Amino acid sequence: MKNRIRVLRAEREMTQEQLAELVGVTRNTIISIEKDKYCPSLKLGYRIARIFGVGIDDVFTYEEDKDGPSTDDG
């Protein structure tokens, strides 16, 4: 799962701390999501998209693994 959170944040001059506070998670979670190490829940995904005022598709892009659909929950 790829995401554009870092880009969207930079466009709005928003820090990771501010975004974390707005969506109600820790800064570590935002860092992990930005690094594609953690796949957020649908609920958190929607919350992030709503903060940026865009659709969830504009924030997250699903990419299938080479071996097929990913089964790991992050």
Added chain:
Amino acid sequence: MKRLTYLTCTLIVACMVAAMVGWSMAAGNFLIPVIAIPLGIIVILACRAQVDIVIADEREKRIRSKAALRTLEVVVIAGAIAAIILYSYVVSVPLAPIITGKLFLNDDGTQSMTIAEYKPGSVPGPQTLVRSTTIRNLNAMNESEAMTYCTYVREGFLENENRGLAGMTIGCILVILLATFGAFYLYYDRKY
């Protein structure tokens, strides 16, 4: 209140409650735990209400659940191996100490007996001897000799029995752990 402050407060309260409960048990005052434990919980909840930052979010919860599951897997496997190894000391003949008793006919016509304990799984001999005792007159043994006779075999196997007890304890803890996990699994399976 910051996360670290909250965790420090929780730790201090937990230590104080544990100390009070321990002291009250030793003193035979059973009223203190009834007051101290709910009071401790109230203080911790009050501290938690003062925390102005996110303590645990969905990532934290997922990490905790995965860590808990991995811990359970590792503990159950390692514990099962340890329990079997420890319990085998009780049921396995090669792991048990070798205890022999030899009767001797004394010059005065009385019988004496030498009891010897050898290392587990060894061939009885001077090099493998752990300890030995002799009852000089088997038919007129004194109190001390009688006690030695009674406790010798028991003491020889005591170390193995202790290991077996530890193995059984670990086994019981694992069963309780798995039963608790199973109960929660069924609960959440119905819930979601």
